[in-house]
Amino acid sequence: MSSIKKPPVTHPSARTNALGLKLRDYEGTMSTLCAGCGHDSVTAALIQAAWELAIPPHMAAKMSGIGCSAKTTTYFMKQSHGFNAVHGRMPSVTTGAAAANRDLICIGVSGDGDSLSIGLGQLCHAIRRDVNMLYIIDNNGVYGLTKGQFSAATDIGSRSKKGEVNTVPPIDPVLLALSLGATFVARSFSGDKQQLVPILKAGITHRGLALVDVISPCVTFNDHEGSTKSYAYTREHGAEAVTTDFVPLRREITIPETDAAVIEVPMHDGSLVRLRPTTAGYDPNDRASAYAHVRACQARGEVATGLLFVEESLKEMCDGLGLPQEPLVNLTHEALCPGSAALEALMERYR
Template structure:
């Protein structure tokens, strides 16, 4: 399914940022995701973040892999550069693009299947290199494009659309990033825009890789075995005259407006998720405390949210590799290819 262009009509009274742009100027094509998908809420938060930061759209590059989440780069900043890579390879493609042109703002959008399964090694090395980019993981615990199989982030005991329970340990991207030495780690909920937007803005301003794990519920694959309203039951009892599916309309899941550190959010299937915000006394510069906090929340069956860790003293990939300060596209050909004599001189250093 191709994306649908949004009509250019906009209200003349829309507020403008420092660049003279309205929020509508940071939008993209119409979403083709399921109605109520949490990923669209993440997109809306991204649009708001770019607008508030007055980020020039033509100086940004949107990078993605494969999955429902990776489709969303079409839904914001249509004037930006972009590259939709193969499954799990977004981090390395972004690393290469950043090495060639450090002057762009890189936004990597991925999913739990794209980053924590086939792309796990790619994610790990992007963290190790501290590539300067905003790395957003839209985390819903399933493969949405291929009918809701468990992903590597599915919790033990969670059931699939067929009623099967997941028995494998999940990979927690926050704990993984902390273990690998990431310099910016955060987690939020797609339905909590008040928390998500500031975190995204902080990540966009960070000098290094800013990993943000966003819990983004899938509204389609929650029809468990035994339900008379499930796809399986309906197909077994209907007289089919044409092959068609219907995705039920569901309301967006949002967090309650509360000052409490713990928000209890009801999912469409009746289950609840407990999101714990960081306390005012929390120190996001203490990596060991961050790891202990996330693990303590897990043991209480809570999801730790907020800015969990940041190290502003870390060097990014360019500083560690001592790359040129000029984007490669601006260098003259003679500097990019200095000839055989220069190559032989370089090789002598490694003999």
């Protein structure tokens, strides 16, 4: 348990967002994860991002599967609907919810077990469909709830707590997403809130599926020496490709001193994502170079982080399905039922 129960009152001078809501309004129930769990930091970053974006709580849909990561959806945005689905199947449930009500802001939280093993197929096909959602993978390279088995994200040579060495190659969700045509691919570290919050904000605003792989160490089963998903290893080997800043639409945008090194990506709603490459020549709009960069980092034993690739897609799933802007759930019976005259006429075809 990583937090203590807080009193229900907030300081009267606590800041409010555009909806007049305080940060506390975006919190959830008390976390039941282990003290120091990386996932709790991701939760904190999500709370910050949602508050800063002033998401109307009732429009958010918190989606998850099974595992430690899935539990976190109760730890933020208690005024939002949550759906704790079955193991590895969060993407399909989100696909259905997003098709039914395209106004929902779908925030999916999954883990490396949930998304890269049992749910790998669903992840791939959600990416292919470009479901309009934020898809977080809390990646700790281990099965925590069942006490320390290797996951499909465990690196070759990484040691388990019991000392076994993994010999099977890992699945890298970032490379996977890039090769499947994902329109927003990022990697971050739960210990780097400064990097994570703007990425999450950009991911939520992105029209289409935004995959954010967050290295989120498991303090109980995978934070020891010999693990490649520990706090120490990630701090030491993280290599930020680009720094990200998110400029929301409703904030007055004052153009800073022209900085030739900054790449601005306008989002579909008019907000901006500013990317400042820290690696010379890095182009986050170029899928091939993003892929090459991640590979090159891996070869050097580094973990590439930042918003690695973004393409403001014009055709997320609902657009591809030709749906109206009005969510399907809002259509009236009259707009859906052809009626008796149409049926009567249709019957002549079957004579």
